[in-house]
Amino acid sequence: MGGAQLSVTDLRQAARHPVDFPVLAEHRRLGDIHLRITNISANGFMVDGEVVVGRGERVIIRLPDIGRIEAHVIWVADDRAGFQFERILRPDAFVAMVNHMQPRAKPRPRLRR
Numbered sequence: 001m002g003g004a005q006l007s008v009t010d011l012r013q014a015a016r017h018p019v020d021f022p023v024l025a026e027h028r029r030l031g032d033i034h035l036r037i038t039n040i041s042a043n044g045f046m047v048d049g050e051v052v053v054g055r056g057e058r059v060i061i062r063l064p065d066i067g068r069i070e071a072h073v074i075w076v077a078d079d080r081a082g083f084q085f086e087r088i089l090r091p092d093a094f095v096a097m098v099n100h101m102q103p104r105a106k107p108r109p110r111l112r113r
Helices: 091-101
Strands: 017-027 031-040 044-048 058-063 067-077 080-085
Antiparallel strands (some): 017 031, 031 044, 058 067
16 A cells, blocks of 8 residues: 555645644544644644654644645654645635634733833
């Protein structure tokens, strides 16, 4: 059994956005598994923590403003794994999703003269 046959090219050089976002992933064999996304791009994401899936496996996750999307494991190293989405995310949906996933910066108080 070979790895996943992806319809989009491997674009790991795409700009990544740091996040700390837990998701519940659906896996065909393992059922529901908990993942913590630590960075994301329009092409895929990286998780950190206990990795129970292997290269070429597929999961379905639900993301804000995107909904359900399938992702394939591209690499696994120690307690991290990289996933590639089944399709590239639309730029407007991607920006909205990142805005939901990244913590809001606290506004700085105005300095008085």
